[in-house]
Amino acid sequence: MRLLLTLILGALIGASVLVWMTQPSPSTGGRVPLTWVSDENPLRKEQTALFQRNNPGITVNLDPGSSALEKIIVQSLAGVGPDVFDAFDGFQLAAYVKSGVAMDVTDELKSHGLDLKRDVFPGLSVNCFFEGRTYGVPTNIAADGTWYHAEILRKEGIQLPQGEWRWSEMIPIAEKLTKRDPTGKVLQYGLLFDWWNWMDFFAGYNARLFTPDGRTCIVNQPEAVAAVQMMRDLVYKYKVAPTPGEESSMSTAGGFGSGTITFFGARRGAMAIGGRWWLSQLRSYKGLDLGVTESPTGTIRQYRAYGRATLVNKNSPHLKEALEFQRFMASLDYLKLVNNQADGIAAFPAADQGDAFLHNPKHPEETFNAVWKKIADHSAPDEVSPFIDAGSVAREMKVQMDLVQAGQKSAQEAMAAAARNINAAIAKGLKEDPALAKRFRDLDKP
């Protein structure tokens, strides 16, 4: 028995040594492997293929399974992080920088003649820059417009305004387009929108999260209250958008871009607020006759800008190749591909013009690309405060928006509570961090 067990132990040790000795080399076939953590958008494969064609010495392995912020940070700090990864907003960028994961590429980009402040949409500044230094190269920009099913609107004799318009004009149209069966069950919503995208409503009302110095949260101001009130009214007063229950039934499918997009694609909504990137899914629907116009706003022609930016892991063992990949995001080849794929629009306005941008020969039915450019031109970045991390703000806002969405709080009550709680969190942070408190006080100095 003892002999048998000893033999088993010996065999296990021998097998382990064998596996260790025969594991494949990290640079298979002489090519350097890069791991890119991005979302699970199917368009990424074509993007990596293009890079590999231009850089035959590098293989890019896409790893969408690790795309959560916490996974990237923990893996990177443990020394097994990806070489390049994407940040989707200012909060993520700040988290990557503060945790010491993101590489400062200011000088690197400058040495290659890239000036992001000059060359990309200003709405993307929070995705690229942190405290004056550059970390991310934006890979696309998304600013939402209003999608509509042209044939549904034609049938109703409705023509949507082009350019700037207001919610007061939208509401009667959405009411006309909301169809119910005799029992009152909604067959078609006038307008679909995502509650997580409250910042877009804020932008249209010129509502501010913070005072310009970032020291005080002011979501209790009338502009922000009006923005949230409009979201609530669309659901409960005008009844043109889904309630939380109806909305939850849209998001059970899972996967990339599911939810509101599939609901809209299935014509359960006549109009929907969303980005050009929706086409990555909507193109697969047969027989859609789509149109796009700017979204209605409250008081000002302004939309929320969002998008992706690619960052380099400063501890990557393949820094040279990782930087090469990051710069590829600013190359004309890549920008053209983004526009052709409709992965938002290219983050560099110079690429978003001319016939090649306006008319995609593969999709002649998409006659609205100029509208997306105009929306991006009028887009504004998310607000961030140096005195509180954007994640804490997002969490607090989510709690309050949940209560508004469920009809349990008025917009005014919710925004008053949000401002109170966020300001309390700022005060707590200042108490715990003397350096931050000094920076806060220094703003008073002339």
Next chain:
Amino acid sequence: MKKRTIAFWFLLPNLAGFLIFTAWPVIFSLGVSFTNWNLQQTRPTQFLGLANFGELLHDQAFWLYLLNTLYLMLGMPFAIFGALWLAILLNRKVRWIGAYRTILYLPSFASGVALMILWKALYNPDFGPINDTLRHVFAALNIKADTPQWLLSTKNVVGLDVEKVGLTSTQFGIGARDALIYMGIWMAIGGNNMLLYLAALTNVPEELIEAAGLDGASNWNLFRHITWPQLAPTTFFIFVMSIIGGLQAGFETARVMTTGGPANTTTTLAYHIYSLAFEQFRIGYASAVAWVLFAFVLGATMLNWRFGNRAATDF
């Protein structure tokens, strides 16, 4: 001596795994709980003494999530007695009993995540079969009432407030927390507790039951005075394990079904620890909360050991 050496070498791989991946992180987290370690290095890591534990006392979120955790444990007695009842049914000598046992235990083989997704669909307020059935029942009984919003509502049968510790009439109703309790009861009734009771029931001496039966004892008295005392050790074990499990629960359901919402009403201490550590990167504070949770579990277990076994036997 030689035997001991050989045994040590055989145990070493397992022991090394335990020491590296369990014991060391546990000890490490205790040390970390006395620091301000934050993965977002906004300030240098410092030793804070008991400051994290002090902060916790005044942290409203901690108490709210502890309350959520305790509230979700309200289903525990129903789950335990449901499992006992099912085990008694399955202990009968009837035809096809093996098939019944298999069918009722089958959900335990299914992935927890799959079951949660299933329940999420069942709870859909507009298209879910639960509300569909309720609407028919309400219509048949001429009841004018709205069906519950289930996972989308912050309401609860006790009326717990959402943003502060306390009760409020505006939150009285049925909501996400209750939905998770009902699902938890369903998942627990046919699970391992039922199997444990079934095994224990087969060990109840037949002759005791026969003798009492001959003396004219009713079914209730047979259960009350013979079966139940014989099951006391099993009940005690199940109770202790349920308390431990209940205090540590809520992570999977929050991750899969609710993301802790709506308005954090389904965020439990376990999910809060995850959120603190990996969403807010406050590793030091998260470790302190984890150790307080450990203290709760230890305290509850010790109380059970002290009083629980006797109470179960004396009933």
